[in-house]
Amino acid sequence: MENWYDGLPKSNDLGARFNSRLEFNVRYLLSILQEKNISATFFWLGSLAEKNKGLIREVQNMGHDIGCHGWTHTHIQVLGNRGFLDETQRALGTIADIIGKPVIHYRAPYFSISEQTPWALPALVRNGIKFDSSIVPVKYWRYGFPGFDPTVSVHQTDHGEITEIPVSTGNFLGIRIPFGGGAWFRMIPFSFVKRGYQHLEELGITGVFYMHPWELDPGHPNVFLNPKYGITHYCKLGRCEKKLRILLDQFRFTSIDQFFPASSGLRI
Numbered sequence: 001m002e003n004w005y006d007g008l009p010k011s012n013d014l015g016a017r018f019n020s021r022l023e024f025n026v027r028y029l030l031s032i033l034q035e036k037n038i039s040a041t042f043f044w045l046g047s048l049a050e051k052n053k054g055l056i057r058e059v060q061n062m063g064h065d066i067g068c069h070g071w072t073h074t075h076i077q078v079l080g081n082r083g084f085l086d087e088t089q090r091a092l093g094t095i096a097d098i099i100g101k102p103v104i105h106y107r108a109p110y111f112s113i114s115e116q117t118p119w120a121l122p123a124l125v126r127n128g129i130k131f132d133s134s135i136v137p138v139k140y141w142r143y144g145f146p147g148f149d150p151t152v153s154v155h156q157t158d159h160g161e162i163t164e165i166p167v168s169t170g171n172f173l174g175i176r177i178p179f180g181g182g183a184w185f186r187m188i189p190f191s192f193v194k195r196g197y198q199h200l201e202e203l204g205i206t207g208v209f210y211m212h213p214w215e216l217d218p219g220h221p222n223v224f225l226n227p228k229y230g231i232t233h234y235c236k237l238g239r240c241e242k243k244l245r246i247l248l249d250q251f252r253f254t255s256i257d258q259f260f261p262a263s264s265g266l267r268i
Contacts, residue, residue, distance in 0.1 A: 001026065001044040004214035004221075006073040007110065008229055018221050022048060023055055025213035030062060032216075032241075036248045039255040041065035043107040043133075046091025047072055053098050060099050065255045067105030068092055068129075075112045081119045085127075092127055105256055107210075108134035111143040111167070121164075122157040131256050133165040133208070136178045141228065152206045165256065168208045170196035181210035183232040186240050193243070197251050209253060215240045 003022050005014035026042075033040055042059050044066065049056055060066050070076075071087040071094075079087060092103045106129045113120045113134040124132055137148040149155075152165050168180030172192050177184050179196045197207045214220055218237035225233065 001042050001048060001069060002073055002212060002214070003048070004212075004217065005223075006045065007212075008223075008225065008233065011073065014223065021214065021217060021220055022052065025217050026055060026059070028216050029211075029213045030059065032245065032248070033064070034062065036245075038248060038253055039063050039065070039258050040253070041067050041105055041133075041255045041257070043067040043069040043105065044091075044095055045069045045071065045073060045109075046087070046094045049091070049095045049098060056095070056098050063255075065105055065257045066095060066099045066103065067107060067131075067256075068095055068103050069107050070109050073109040075110050076108050076117055076120060077112060077114075081123070084117075084120065085123055088123065088127060092129075102128050104128060104130040106132050106134065108132075111136045114143070114145045115147075121155065121162055122159045125157050125159040125162050129162060131163045131165060131260070133167070133210070133256075135164055135166045136169065137166050138169055138176050138178055140178075142232075150205075152208070163260070165208055167210060168196065168200060170199065172196075180208050182212075182215075183235055185209075185211070185243065186215065186236040190243050190246060193247065194250065206259075207251065207253075209247070211240075211244065216244070 003015065003020050005011045005018065008014060042064055044056060046068065056066060068091050071091040076084045095103050106124055111134055121132065135145045135148050136143055137146060137150040138144050139146045150166055150169055154161050154163050167178045169176055169178045172188065179185060179188060179193050185193060200207045215237060222234065
């Protein structure tokens, strides 16, 4: 749950120039999930949660999980160990106060938990996180943890267990890519995505899918960006909703708490 500019360079400048479209985008996504009778896990930036308390409660009351996406949309390698801990605790406290129970789900901005941040998962466990979805087991210019277990699995840290829920990946044309959401989902043919999830089903592996609400909003402002950012951000936005609807018709998805029912019910 982030504004369309939160993952872009100079996001503060863009935020000052343009109005937030978050509520419009979230409500549109909610309408699709309601239509398809699907629950999801919504990972919120703490800074946006603070400004959208009513919207978060509405999402929660519709049966969706509420998780944490950090406080600001900052790569955790940039934050460092201390900065990461400070931002995470601030965001977790803010969101927990809004939803009335501890936050146990987390996703790092930019999927930035990697081999360069070995302190991240233990820090999350220490702060009550039971489920993390911050790892993409590929090598990519913006993120990646190649060699990490690509399946949903429990990992032991010095402070206890955490269940890691990596974005689904597959081998397409000799390249291992995360087809389960984002720019890759938008750019590659749907037949490749479909075959990817079918292959996981054949292997008995849980498939994972993610998206940002702004990907359903191709009308959001078009700003000049470095080609790396521009291609991944704007490419085929106009086709995203159609592909999403087809995906939700052909495969059954659910939220973390629905998949792991023992995780729900914790209260402050």
